[in-house]
Amino acid sequence: MFCEANQIKQVFINLLKNAIEAMPNGGIVRISIYRQNSNEINISITDQGEGIxxxxxxxxxxxxxxxxxxxxxxxxxxxxxxxxxxRGEMEFHSELGKGTSVDITFPLTTAE
Known part of the structure; x- marks a missing residue:
């Protein structure tokens, strides 16, 4: 994935901070990264907070x-x-009482 590293780092910092703050009594934050297909990568950050x-x-x-x-x-x-x-997409999935997941999909590219 070709990207501006400091900007992507800021995305992770913000999303992880939100996930942690959504669980005032503790819980697990799960980060999953997988290749969705030959052209995309998916990054998912899931918390066990109260949901939205x-x-x-x-x-x-x-x-x-x-x-x-x-x-x-x-x-x-x-x-x-x-x-x-x-050129990515960000989606939120949440269930009250179970938590929230943020799914980010980025295209896989080479340096332009």
């Missing part, structure tokens, strides 16, 4: 939309922007 209501998921990543009491909503917005700049 389905009607809120479409708003994640919008500026100033946050589910945290003191959140700014800018972390996921930055993640979304970076992923799109790398």
């Amino acid at each position: 209501e389905p009607e809120r998921i479409p708003y994640l990543g919008q500026p100033f939309y946050s589910l945290k009491e003191k959140g700014t909503g800018l972390g996921l917005m930055v993640c979304s922007k970076i992923v799109k700049e790398h």
